[in-house]
Amino acid sequence: MFESIITQFLSGFGVVAILVIAALGLAVIFGVAGVINMAHGEFIMVGAYVAAVVSQLGGNTFVAIPLAFIVVGLLGLAIERGIIQWIYDRPVETLLATWGVGIALQVIIKLIFGPELLYAGAPEMLQGGVPLIGLLPFPKYRIFLLVLAIVMVAGTFYLLFKTNFGLKVRAVRRNRAISGCLGIDTAKVDMMIFTFGSGLAGIAGAALAPIKSVSPPMGFAYAVDSYMVLVLGGVGNLWGVVAGSAVIGEAEAVLSFVFNNVIGKLLVFLFIVLIIRVVPKGIFGYYERR
Amino acid sequence: MVEATTRLTARLELAKAKGIRRTPLVPLWALVGGAGIVAAIAAYPVYGSNTYVLSLLGKFLCYSIFALSIDLIWGFAGILSLGQAVYFGIGAYFVALSLKINYALDNPTRYGGKFPDFMEWNGLTELPKFMEPLISTPFAIACALIVPTLLALLFGVITFKRRIYGVYCAVITLAESLILQDFIIEYQAYTGGFNGITDYDNYANMYFLWFILGVTVVFFFGVRALTHSRVGVVLKSIRDNDVRAEFIGYNVANYRIFVFCVSAFMAAAAGAMYAAWVGLISFLDTGPVFSIEAVIWTAVGGRGTIIGSFIGAFLIKGAEFFLSGVLAFWWQLVIGGLFIFVVLVMPDGIVGTVANWLRRRPRAT
Numbered sequence: 021m022f023e024s025i026i027t028q029f030l031s032g033f034g035v036v037a038i039l040v041i042a043a044l045g046l047a048v049i050f051g052v053a054g055v056i057n058m059a060h061g062e063f064i065m066v067g068a069y070v071a072a073v074v075s076q077l078g079g080n081t082f083v084a085i086p087l088a089f090i091v092v093g094l095l096g097l098a099i100e101r102g103i104i105q106w107i108y109d110r111p112v113e114t115l116l117a118t119w120g121v122g123i124a125l126q127v128i129i130k131l132i133f134g135p136e137l138l139y140a141g142a143p144e145m146l147q148g149g150v151p152l153i154g155l156l157p158f159p160k161y162r163i164f165l166l167v168l169a170i171v172m173v174a175g176t177f178y179l180l181f182k183t184n185f186g187l188k189v190r191a192v193r194r195n196r197a198i199s200g201c202l203g204i205d206t207a208k209v210d211m212m213i214f215t216f217g218s219g220l221a222g223i224a225g226a227a228l229a230p231i232k233s234v235s236p237p238m239g240f241a242y243a244v245d246s247y248m249v250l251v252l253g254g255v256g257n258l259w260g261v262v263a264g265s266a267v268i269g270e271a272e273a274v275l276s277f278v279f280n281n282v283i284g285k286l287l288v289f290l291f292i293v294l295i296i297r298v299v300p301k302g303i304f305g306y307y308e309r310r
Numbered sequence: 311m312v313e314a315t316t317r318l319t320a321r322l323e324l325a326k327a328k329g330i331r332r333t334p335l336v337p338l339w340a341l342v343g344g345a346g347i348v349a350a351i352a353a354y355p356v357y358g359s360n361t362y363v364l365s366l367l368g369k370f371l372c373y374s375i376f377a378l379s380i381d382l383i384w385g386f387a388g389i390l391s392l393g394q395a396v397y398f399g400i401g402a403y404f405v406a407l408s409l410k411i412n413y414a415l416d417n418p419t420r421y422g423g424k425f426p427d428f429m430e431w432n433g434l435t436e437l438p439k440f441m442e443p444l445i446s447t448p449f450a451i452a453c454a455l456i457v458p459t460l461l462a463l464l465f466g467v468i469t470f471k472r473r474i475y476g477v478y479c480a481v482i483t484l485a486e487s488l489i490l491q492d493f494i495i496e497y498q499a500y501t502g503g504f505n506g507i508t509d510y511d512n513y514a515n516m517y518f519l520w521f522i523l524g525v526t527v528v529f530f531f532g533v534r535a536l537t538h539s540r541v542g543v544v545l546k547s548i549r550d551n552d553v554r555a556e557f558i559g560y561n562v563a564n565y566r567i568f569v570f571c572v573s574a575f576m577a578a579a580a581g582a583m584y585a586a587w588v589g590l591i592s593f594l595d596t597g598p599v600f601s602i603e604a605v606i607w608t609a610v611g612g613r614g615t616i617i618g619s620f621i622g623a624f625l626i627k628g629a630e631f632f633l634s635g636v637l638a639f640w641w642q643l644v645i646g647g648l649f650i651f652v653v654l655v656m657p658d659g660i661v662g663t664v665a666n667w668l669r670r671r672p673r674a675t
Contacts, residue, residue: 056477056480056481103650103654106654107653110653110657111476111477112390112476112477112480113653113657114653115390115392115477115480116602116605116606116609116649116652116653117649117650117653117654119602119649120645120646120647120648120649120650120653121646121649121650122646123642123643123645123649124643124646124647124650126642127639127640127642127643127646128643130639244484244485244488244598247481247484247485248481248485250481251478251481251482280496281492281496282489282492282493282496282497285489285492286489286493289485289486289489293468293469293482296472296474296478297468297469297472300472300473
């Protein structure tokens with residue numbers, strides 16, 4: 021029993037990696053632009069479809085990831101320019117508009133690809149598992165996801181803290197009005213960050229496609245998980261995403277094993293609600309000056 | 311008595327002196343028009359014979375109450391809940407379970423069991439002990455109304471007391487309804503799971519239509535009175551600027567909790583009547599998609615205008631019933647576009663836009 025829980029804990033790292041990958045794009049957008057993108061799940065779904073198409077054309081995940089970043093990034097750019105740029109000042113209503121975008125994307129994808137499931141295989145070198153001493157083998161693809169999660173977080177950190185653009189982003193996040201006074205084009209920063217966040221969602225889709233069948237409604241579950249990660253971890257701090265994912269992922273992996281999937285989810289939800297009762301702005305949002 | 315009258319006159323005088331005009335609860339023209347519509351719906355079984363239209367009328371009235379419950383918290387208190395269907399669904403499930411259990415008592419299953427057939431399919435051999443009280447339908451109805459209200463109270467105490475609202479509240483309520491949905495699917499032996507609860511005696515008749523209509527009218531006036539009272543003014547001030555409302559000295563959290571509970575009660579009542587009227591309830595009726603759909607009815611009708619939720623629910627649901635057959639899944643695209651259109655172009659909804667237009671026109675001429 022104890023050993024199995026250890027195994028679950030280890031495989032929980034895979035869940036954590038998935039959550040980080042899925043939630044990062046959302047966190048970047050919400051942290052800077054203050055918009056919760058309800059179409060996030062559908063962005064992930066479009067990324068997964070890119071991966072499915074690439075794999076049908078003979079490519080693999082490594083090709084699909086950059087391609088999905090570009091395709092979904094451009095999609096996000098179009099949606100930002102067309103819809104979201106007009107409603108930044110009404111965050112709650114953005115929920116509705118982006119939900120509408122999500123529905124529309126699902127229908128359009130269904131029209132193009134049909135309602136049936138598509139598959140995107142993992143590259144050969146990532147199939148199979150790595151044996152762990154005395155425990156069940158750990159799937160190689162999960163290790164790849166862990167590495168990818170670390171790379172994505174590191175890349176985002178680099179962009180936000182080591183580049184000129186990141187400096188502007190952080191300035192806008194701290195104080196939009198004064199950043200504008202200092203000559204930063206805040207609308208452009210919003211646009212760029214929305215595009216970047218959408219691209220990250222695309223990467224998530226391409227990377228998650230091999231572990232889940234690709235279908236139009238696939239994104240919703242990931243999106244809700246991502247929202248919970250944000251609520252728990254706190255927005256505006258990338259460590260919040262990591263912390264939120266770690267708590268939710270591990271709790272879900274272990275609790276789902278001890279009880280069952282649904283009870284696990286319910287307990288995790290209650291757990292999240294209890295935590296934010298103590299720290300209403302999330303684990304890493306608490307000391308935030310606003 | 312005389313003293314009270316003088317005091318009242320004095321208050322009215324004071325109000326007049328301050329330039330405060332008491333608006334009537336419902337203007338006369340609306341009262342007359344509304345009475346006409348209510349009469350037209352109530353008399354439908356007399357002049358119309360189409361049972362399909364009859365069933366739609368009852369359904370739409372339940373949807374309207376549901377939309378009204380969202381309008382109350384979103385339009386008047388600024389709380390956007392994307393999980394309002396949780397309360398609708400729990401109310402509906404209590405009633406549906408009770409009706410199903412009673413139906414099974416009279417109509418044994420294939421193997422002679424006197425308990426709901428979906429329980430038999432899932433390997434239960436008798437009605438679970440904890441469900442036995444539901445044999446009493448009044449008890450089930452009481453549960454259907456009280457349990458969601460208490461749940462809303464609990465939710466409100468947990469979140470609003472810690473100033474969690476706005477986008478956070480929306481996301482948490484969304485997750486709440488998703489989990490309830492998963493729960494219902496997983497514990498199918500007790501809830502009917504994926505297929506929902508069906509095959510029981512529903513009440514789609516004239517008298518029940520009148521009952522639903524009566525409840526709708528009561529809720530309409532109730533919400534109207536609430537939002538026109540002092541409490542309503544405080545709620546609106548919280549919606550517009552909660553920080554200032556708190557500075558003035560109002561307990562913002564308690565007002566929010568109160569209105570959230572009232573709204574949950576209304577949603578539960580709508581769900582309970584819906585289950586009894588339609589005779590089919592499934593996990594979809596508690597899910598996030600249904601919740602958000604109802605939000606869009608309110609948004610289209612005009613949030614913050616009570617009549618808007620009725621107009622929105624009747625228009626969109628009506629269009630869905632008549633057009634979704636023709637448009638197939640293009641209908642989904644229409645709904646998606648509607649979300650974007652309402653937010654971008656018509657944030658006040660139909661009623662709000664018309665009201666603005668009427669208000670502006672005399673000034674322009």
